[in-house]
Amino acid sequence: MKKKIALLTTGWSCEYIFAVLDGIKKAVSSDEVDLYLFICYGYYDETKAFNHGEYNIFSLAHYEDFDGVILFSNIFNSIEVLEREKARIIASKTPVISLEYKLDGIDYIGTDNYSGMYEITEHLISVHGLRDLAFIGGPDDNSESLDRKRAFLDAMAAHHLTPDEKNIITGGNWSYDFGYDQMLKMIRESKKLPEGIVCVNDEGTLGAITCLHKNGIRVPRDIVVVGFDDTQSAAAFTPSISTVNRNWSELGVKAIEHLNKLINKEPVEPVEMLKSSAVFRQSCGCVSEQDEVQKNNSLDLFHQQRVTLSFNRHVRHLQEYFIEETEPSSLWSQIQHYLKEHHEFEGDEFCILMERSSMPEEINVEERAKRKDGYSEELLKTVHIKDQQIQKSEIVYSRELIPKGMNDDRNNLYMFVPFHFQDQVIGYFVNKNSTSLIENRFCYDWSKGISNGFTLFYQKYLYTLTNKELTTLYMKDAMTGLFNRLGYKKLAYEFFQENRDKQEHTVIIFADINYMKGINDQFGHLHGDLAIKTVAEILQQAFPSDWLGFRYGGDEYLYIGSGQDEEVVDQYCSNASTNLERRAKRMSLPYHLSISIGYQIVRPQTDLTLDEAVKLADETMYRHKEEFHSLRKEL
Missing domain, CATH: 3.40.50.2300 (Response regulator)
Structure with a gap:
């Protein structure tokens, strides 16, 4: 495995x-x-x-x-x-x-940051005769940054040199921008620049040299700058950067070897250190000619x-x-x-x-x-x-x-x-x-x-969902959950036209509560509201779920659906009336709750508009209501 x-x-x-x-x-x-x-x-x-x-x-x-x-x-x-x-x-x-x-x-595997930084600082002092050096550092809570700073200061002290405090810059973040910004600050605030700059890493060194170049200061002619890490960018840069090699690939090899010993429970020293070593190039003045890496850099760029x-x-x-x-x-x-x-x-x-x-x-x-x-x-x-x-x-x-x-x-x-x-x-x-x-x-x-x-x-x-939700709320009747007259205007006309375009019949059903005024006057508006909600629930159950239902007025309801013949529609309407009668009995209401219904089926080949069809359905409903009232009087 x-x-x-x-x-x-x-x-x-x-x-x-x-x-x-x-x-x-x-x-x-x-x-x-x-x-x-x-x-x-x-x-x-x-x-x-x-x-x-x-x-x-x-x-x-x-x-x-x-x-x-x-x-x-x-x-x-x-x-x-x-x-x-x-x-x-x-x-x-x-x-x-x-x-x-x-x-x-x-367990820890690392590079000896101290030895490499000490070596390159010593090189600037002993080989190039520099005495006035500055240090651009890294994070104050990072051990690598602190080791490199300590090595720099120790190498200076070994030659009885004390760097200017304002030229010991800490609190960095390893970035190109930090190197650039600190170099620019030094140029603007110093009457005389130091002879050399030692940077905590190559990334910051690139920033520092770029800043010097943009301000007319040449490396290494006017000032020496060195880094740490020996990155490809440092080798390819002009001038190529003197730096410290950390044997990164070997670090990866050692990491696996060490980890395997831990996995296999073999004895191993908890700390392993790899040596770092200075690499001398153009930025300190040791090399003048371009090497192959620099020559290929323009192609690579x-x-x-x-x-x-x-x-x-x-x-x-x-x-x-x-x-x-x-x-x-x-x-x-x-x-x-x-x-x-x-x-x-x-x-x-x-x-x-x-x-x-x-x-x-x-x-x-x-x-x-x-x-x-x-x-x-x-x-x-x-x-x-x-x-x-x-x-x-x-x-x-x-x-x-x-x-x-x-x-x-x-x-x-x-x-x-x-x-x-x-x-x-x-x-x-x-x-x-x-x-x-x-x-x-x-x-x-x-x-x-x-x-x-x-x-x-x-x-x-x-945002789209929220808009749809708000639009739906604006179009819904709070009492019944059916669409209101605004919903009718936004949905019904479009539905009617789509059916006509698809050559489908459109069914318009108009319903109204019988004796609604009497219910409100005799039993109060709470019972009136109950009657309105009860009828709405019955109608929603009676008609197909893909039909549009509207509370058209106070006690008026309108349903619009697709493609049904008269026999089916008659059955829907009959079911609605029958189910309402059963519900009213179960509720033991102190009044008779019923509805009158009328409908109009609009065939796609007719020129009838939606409003005209609604009017015809309303007229049919009203005839049924008159018949209902006449029958009640006879009884």
Whole structure:
């Protein structure tokens, strides 16, 4: 039986995830293992509600169902969430390791951040003779960030150098924007820039160098800038960035080796450290010529621009369906048929699973509470593409994670991405053996495009339902539940014309309560109201459910239906009178309750209008009423 290993991460550090994942896949290639990658985009600067919706994808993992768990702890971007998931995993007694971030009670594999940062700082001082250095750091609660800052300060202290306090910048968030903004602030506020900038990571370094370039300051001619991580972007950038290599792929290999020992209950040291080492390139002045990576970068950049244009067009097409479609069934049908032909980013097999309560046809308009924590036991598979074929919609149990038939005998990688609006759960996406969305940095925009598109459709559909409900309320008589005169104007004429267009007969039935004034005068309006409601109930039971019923006036009723001959209509009317007589006897009313009925059958070839037909039915009813009154007088 194949092992199941859960991998939990955020998706912002694409190169890191991809490199570690590459090592993990290499390490399991000779074993029978399925990898379940739960990925989200929680971030420091996002709202609490948004982050709640993102991190909710981790609740999909029932850790007791897995053989092992690997936490990409250093890029979780939330200590609270990390501690929550750690507690759940420990409670499940499932073997677990943490990457690049130490957690109490969990085995740890990480990079020696200190040695690499010390080495590159020492290099700037000893080889390039720099004395005035600044440091742009990361989050204050992140151990990697703190280790790198400590190494920088220790290397400076070893040469009896003390950096200017205002040039030790902390509280960062690993982003390009933070590096850019802090560099711009330094340029504007400093009379003289430092000789060199040491950045906590390559992403921030890219931002800092770009800012310097836009302000006419050249690297490394005017100032030296170095980073940490040795990303592909750092190598391809101009100037290429001197940085620190962290052996990410090897980290993935070691993670699986360590986890297997825990699974097999073999002895293993709880902490493993991989060395980091400095890589010297153009940004510190060690290299002047472009290497092959930089030369190919322009080609790669052009290719990526084309891919990005294709992706943006792809997401736009999907969003157009959410905007244009008006019914849930047609929406998902259109999306399925589109994705059948266009799924270069989603992979060869993938599914969209939705909370049934988030589907408009499941909505109770009066109870619109949304799920915010976890996922329901049952979800609806709205899209499933496999081998370029649409698979049937079905219910999927969330604990099973994927639909039946998606698994096979191969080693597979399943990627799970949440759909949500703020903290409200919509569903999730799962694909098989494709990391294209991660590699191209599209996963965030793709998942948000689907989530926002569906939310727009949901709200639009809900608005339509609400409007229909309000319109119905305006057209309904509060006492009887039948349509009122406004309902008659909006529905009856259209119904009449549709029957004529279909060459069908239209039946117009007019009914009126006998002696209604006497009931009100002698027994009061409460009895009058009771009589009106009782007759309405009897008529609703007597005539077909697809006929339109109206309270036409105070004690007048109008029914409009399709395609019946006189014999059938006579029987309907007779049943109504008979049933009312029986009901009145059971109710022991102190008065006689009965109705007079008249009808008109309008054939499609006649020129008779609806109003004319109603008038004829009313006249017939009135003749019957006179006959009834005459008979009562004789008695």
